[in-house]
Amino acid sequence: MQTVVCxxxxxxxxxxxxxxxxxxxxxxxxxxxxxxxxxxxxxxEQDIEREKSLTAQGTCVSPEYLQTLAVYRAxxxxxxxxxxxxxxxxxxxxxxxxFIFAAPSGTxxxxxxxLWRNVYGDKVRTINDDxxxxxxxxxxxxxxxxxxxxxxxxxxxxxxxxxxxxxLERAQRNAIRPLSQREGxxxxxxxxxxxxxxxxxxxLEMASRLAGEVPLWLLSCNISEEAxxxxxxxxxxxxx
Amino acid sequence: MKLLEGVFVTQNDGDYxxxxxxxxxxxxxxxxxxxxxxxxxxxxxxxEQTEDSLVEALLAxxxxxxxxxxxxxxxxxxxxxxxxxxxx
Numbered sequence: 168m169q170t171v172v173c174x175x176x177x178x179x180x181x182x183x184x185x186x187x188x189x190x191x192x193x194x195x196x197x198x199x200x201x202x203x204x205x206x207x208x209x210x211x212e213q214d215i216e217r218e219k220s221l222t223a224q225g226t227c228v229s230p231e232y233l234q235t236l237a238v239y240r241a242x243x244x245x246x247x248x249x250x251x252x253x254x255x256x257x258x259x260x261x262x263x264x265x266f267i268f269a270a271p272s273g274t275x276x277x278x279x280x281x282l283w284r285n286v287y288g289d290k291v292r293t294i295n296d297d298x299x300x301x302x303x304x305x306x307x308x309x310x311x312x313x314x315x316x317x318x319x320x321x322x323x324x325x326x327x328x329x330x331x332x333x334x335l336e337r338a339q340r341n342a343i344r345p346l347s348q349r350e351g352x353x354x355x356x357x358x359x360x361x362x363x364x365x366x367x368x369x370x371l372e373m374a375s376r377l378a379g380e381v382p383l384w385l386l387s388c389n390i391s392e393e394a395x396x397x398x399x400x401x402x403x404x405x406x407x
Numbered sequence: 408m409k410l411l412e413g414v415f416v417t418q419n420d421g422d423y424x425x426x427x428x429x430x431x432x433x434x435x436x437x438x439x440x441x442x443x444x445x446x447x448x449x450x451x452x453x454x455e456q457t458e459d460s461l462v463e464a465l466l467a468x469x470x471x472x473x474x475x476x477x478x479x480x481x482x483x484x485x486x487x488x489x490x491x492x493x494x495x
Contacts, residue, residue, distance in 0.1 A: 348420040356426055356438055363429040367415045371426060375419040 168209075172198040175242065176251045176300040176311040176326075182238055183209040188231045189238070193314050195324050205249065208241045210234055239298070239315050244362035247370040250303045252377070253360035256332075257317075258294040258310045259283055265294055265310035265327035266402045268386075269358045270335040277317060279335060279388065282395035296321035301329065303373050308381060331382050331402040338387035341394045343401045351383035382406070408484065409494045410452045425449055427492070434491035441483075444469055448483045452493070458484070 171189065172181050173196045181204040182189070190197075214237035215230055222228055243253040256269035257280040268276040283291050294310050297317030302309045308329045316322030334346065334354050346354070352375065359374045361367045382405050388394035413429030423446035425439045441449070444465060451464055458480055465476040487493050 352419050352424065353438055356424075361415075361426065361428045363413070363432070367413070367426075367428045368417070371415050371417045375417045375424070378419060 170200065172200055172202045172204060174198050175313050176246065176302045176309075178206060178242075178246055178249055178251060179204045180206040180208060180242060182242075183207070184234060184238065185210055185212065185215070186231045186234050189234060192231075192235055196314055206242070206245050208238060208245070210237050210241070214241070235315065239313075243300075243360050244364065244366055246300070247362050247366040247373070250369075250373070252301045252303065252370055252373040253298055254301050254377075255298060255358040255360070257296045258299040258312075258322075260292040260294050260310075260325065260327045261287070261290060261399065261403055263327060264330040264403070264406065266331040266333060267299065267310065267329065268333050268335055268398075269354070271357070274335050274337060275388075275390065276335055277319065277321075278390055279386075279394065279398070280321075282390070282392060283399060286392050286395045287399060292323060292325065293321045294323060294325055294327065301373070301377065302326075303376060308377060329377075329381050330406045331384060332377070333384040333386050333398055333402060335386050335388060337389070339389060341386075341388045341391070341397050343384055343386045343397055345405070346383040346385050348378050348383070350385075352378040355383075408452065408457070409455045410449070410487070411492055411494055414449065414453070414492055416446050416449055422446075431492055439486070439490070444479055445483050448480055449487070452487070 168183050170183050173193050179202055215233045218233040218236040256267040257276040258265055258267045259280055268279050270276045277296050295312045295316045298315040300311045300313055309326050310329045311326045312322045312324050355374050355378045361370050386398050411431040413427055413431035414425055416423055416425045423441050427435050448461055451461055461480045462476045
């Protein structure tokens with residue numbers, strides 16, 4: 168068993184892990200080994216087996232990868248009580264503000280985020296392309312990068328205030344409209360990690376606050392620079 | 408009667424929403440939107456209840472007739488039962 172201390176979304180966590188590749192995986196998020204910690208996580212072979220049973224049947228995944236999933240599950244379960252929520256989506260930064268694209272896997276949120284990078288270049292940064300953390304504070308909701316940033320490993324150890332949450336669906340023509348809280352909340356829930364224990368209550372309350380506090384959008388889009396321009400203009404101008 | 412473990416209720420946009428995780432999540436996936444009195448009944452069912460105990464609790468909290476309270480309780484219990492969310 169080896170140990171590393173990391174900081175994710177301003178939570179310092181000591182992680183005891185089995186497979187040595189983990190230290191490389193969390194590179195850029197580590198703290199000195201002697202740092203005081205808010206949390207401690209120990210991954211066991213059982214946790215890794217459990218992750219294996221939860222992945223789609225027939226997919227071949229390495230124990231190293233399953234270990235990263237087990238750590239994130241344990242971290243996000245505990246972090247829910249500390250005001251930190253895992254949200255599934257691609258988080259971008261523009262003009263110092265964060266915007267998240269969310270959709271069921273395979274819809275094209277990473278593709279849309281890539282279009283932002285193509286069109287806007289250095290004006291945008293990728294915070295996390297898959298599983299950013301949200302921290303809920305008295306002054307607002309902040310998005311944080313994490314090492315769990317998708318198969319293309321896109322993201323940075325940065326944070327920014329969340330000023331828009333945009334759900335995507337595929338369409339022939341590009342269109343965007345605001346979503347009411349009532350319309351948006353079910354979509355928010357499906358992209359939120361709810362711990363399987365009592366911490367689900369805290370996570371659910373954060374999800375509810377997210378739906379009520381951040382402008383929600385529904386973008387119907389194809390894969391084009393026009394789609395990227397439409398979402399960029401609407402989201403960056405739609406800040407509350 | 409009692410809820411399965413893993414039913415959580417929160418307030419959203421003026422009314423209440425229940426979602427499921429864990430054991431309850433295996434039975435029912437999705438969310439249920441409801442008004443305040445229904446949410447009150449759902450939360451009571453986190454511990455063992457009878458129809459009578461639910462009616463009594465609802466009457467103590469809301470200014471409604473016995474018949475209305477009982478009809479409400481039956482309606483909520485039936486919906487939970489249909490969703491598979493009550494312990495056998």
